[in-house]
Amino acid sequence: MVIKVFLATSSGSTAIKKKQQDVLGFLEALKIEYAQLDIASNEENRMWMRENVPGEKKPANGIPLPPQIFNEENYCGDYDTFFDAKEENSVYEFLGLTPPPGFKKMDQEEEDIQGEDNLVSEEEEELRQLEEEEAEED
Known part of the structure; x- marks a missing residue:
């Protein structure tokens, strides 16, 4: 299973850039395999992300902002839910992954x-x- 992180490499928003870096840095620190999918330069990625974020998770304007996180085709969440999972020490559950041996919640x-x-x-x-x-x- 590969974690897919939809992000915008050319975002003008420093807040979005910071959130994206936070997610990627944390996944790297845990040695979790992931793929970066750019929605700024790839229309297919943008459309797939928008179509696959559940309706109740979309903002009022209907356009979800990056980063958006999926486990293959399964939606995990956005930055806020990722951050909550990180704070609760439940990132593996959030991502739908089995914790590595020796991981203690x-x-x-x-x-x-x-x-x-x-x-x-x-x-x-x-x-x-x-x-x-x-x-x-x-």
Whole structure:
């Protein structure tokens, strides 16, 4: 199975470029085989992507923006759903792939602990910023 990432190589949008790079970089880091399909220079790719993104997943204007991700012919999602899967440590499920041997998905307790660690980090960051602001005022 090959993951297909539909993207626009000549997009003028820095946000789209960043999202595309994020998806490709993450797939490369996990050593997941994928194919890049350009919708900017290939009309067939553009039409196939538009026709195969499910209706409920299309934006109000009906034209889905890249990156759009498929496992062969099966729609996986767009950048936002990919990002959510990445955050939930469920990218393999999102992509419809079997995780490699030794891959351990965090259980709920580990996720809760990690979430608490993130809260502590956020509180520490806020405290550091307040201390910096107070130092600047002096």
